[in-house]
Amino acid sequence: MVTVENKSLNIMKIMKYKSCLLLMLLVLMAFSCDPYDDYKVDTVGFKAVYFPNKDFIEKTGRSIISGEGLEFKIGAYIGGVKENTQDEEVLFEIDETLLDGTGYTLMPSNYYTLGNENRITIPKGEYLGLLPVKFDSLAIANDELFKDLNYALPLRMVESSVDSILEGMGDIVIPVKLINTYEGNFYQIGSVKEFFTVTKVLDTAYVYGDYGDLTSNISIRNLSSIMMDTVKVDGVANRTGDNYSMKLKVNPEDNSVTIIPDPSSDYQVEENGFSLWDPVKRVFTLKYKYTYEDKDFEVEETLTFRNRIRDGQNEWRWEGFEGN
Template sequence: MKKILIFSIIISVLTSCYDEFRLDNEFSAVAFSNVTGGSNEQGVLWRTVVKDEGLKLNAGVYLAGILDNEKERWVDFELDPALLSGTDYTLLPSDYYTLSNNSRFIIPSGKSIGTVEVLLDSIKFLNDPLAIKANYAIPFKLTETSEDSILSTQNTQILVLKYINRQEGYYNQKANYATINNAGDTLNTGSVENLLMASTLAYNSVQTNGTINIGDYYNMKYVVNDNNEVSVEYVPNLDPIEIRNVALESKVIAAKVSDWEVADAIKDDYQPTSSEDKNGAAFGNWPNPNAWDFVEYEFPSTYSITNSNVYWWTDLGGIQIPYNTYLEYWDLDSEEWKLISGSIVVNGVSIPDDQYGLTTYDENNKAPGTDADMYNETFFDPITTNKVRIHFISIESQGILEWQVWGLPASSSLETASYKTIISNGVSNYDPAKSSFDLKYRIYYKDQNDVVLDYYTDVYSNIKWRNRIRDGVNEWRR
């Protein structure tokens, strides 16, 4: 009993001491939060509302310096359009919204946050095409308060508002397709499972980043009608397809790499000033004296490539410029490595196909494409492939600073040809309860002259909503 009494006294003393040290600050202050909601701009908060999930949210301030708020407090504000000067934001029209209080935040007793509800107009806001992006803003400025001060560094907030519709998000797709020619013959069938992303276009429509194919040139628009039937259409990418350095997105495969060198360095896009310029990293294969080696790029998909540029590296010692080199590509039909061919030009010199890739060169009779202090450029007729290799040999080990391979995305199957249009092929529906689409559509294709090809693909797809990112928060399956 005595021990229990002593223990109780100790607890009482400790609790009393804690209460004595748990004190409010001498002064209280109010401020806006410094959270940005993804804008990454001081004093700018991005917020998103969802159609059919409520078009309202709270703007708010917080109380600092008070541990237990035992009374009601207030903060007055005004809307100051001057805050938007020099920004990319536009003042939200006053008839697009209402505030629950037009001039004051109230911090209730027992709370440390005071809020004002912003209610958006479901007709005007949702029908404005600018409202689907971070364009419209309400500029708040704190003016007076019941507290000792307003924090001067957080006394304003540009509240930027946009909306998304309920269909926006990431979807798991399962689709079956059949490719048929104009005579009615089935040329190919298949199925796909992939992840689609749908972005809001308007209050009742989204654009996906693909169909049975994923990519900028396979975009599709879904319009959800009042009866939940869905119309579909192809969304052409109006940006011209530009030749690009495929190496930047490719996987590097090297047979041998020095422990202190990095194979991926050959595609880091560093621009050397000489073959000795190793300010960036480099590929090297020491020790590999006077022996053939290669480096390979494995592309993320099929490309039509037209030229290769390699910048050799030397340390003037164990790493030397090659005296011979040549390129090979993976032939998709025969499934074997082949020498490049067709209109080959190396550093401005034309080389007949039967003279390319000869292994008779040596250090006294170097092959074209082995110059130091420059990009060695090799041009050739377009080759459709998904892999390419550069072979090389020198009197010592070999090194590469940069290796570029230039090309364009290429069709690797009937279904990856350029789209002409997409039409409905039966009734497509949206199921709000399951957050899923059942789609039936037909894809028509075209050649490089915009002429419709003599086949099409019928697609039957189910896509189910998985998650979405809103205001930096990952919201998962409903």
């Protein structure tokens, strides 16, 4: 039979036991360190440097953009540390032998300037060091090999202030091409008037596109770079296909646009008023005309930047473009 006295004794024992557990817990907390200390231990055991995204960069290359700085950066990464507590140095060289069998041509040394001729610094507190590569616009302006991935920069790490250079990741071949700031995919909106060539009588007038509905249903024009200041448009007015194209040349001094006929196009365009490039809103405003069979056509249209693919990345009009 359990008496009231026994119940009280049991309750006191339980309370005493809980008090002991609480005291032990408080002691442990008092003498413990930061709960994340275990994760600050370098479990890898050595530091290594390497070129990140090597396979991707060697496959897609890098684009330098006329009108946006003519520059890109090469990265060197440090692994094997939870925290980089000091500046680390990576020495490299341009190694032409890396181009053997690639089909690439060594980038002429007078075309570019490196931020440092043989060193990449990974700053304290960072895991990535960057080496700027700037290109000379005058030197490359008329070199048509830049239209595609023909030139390359071959870099090899030769020494580092850390334990090692990661095997298989200490060299990289970077193909480089030139595009201009006008390249990309553009929403097309415009109007066409058709006149009989002989009588000059208006036959038909129609519009294409809608300013209030920039959706996937609207026509998209692709503008591809032809060196520093010129693009080729894959269509004329509302006609598209292999037989329809024209060229736009932008004067960077005043952003005026010269419309140039493409010899391969069925429609040979001519200017028909003032055309302009708006670099803030990224919009072409175009006026041109052409003759086909027994009719003259007058076109007024706008091309509004939608997106572009650069180095495998999709850049949309509302991401990183001032005024959009």
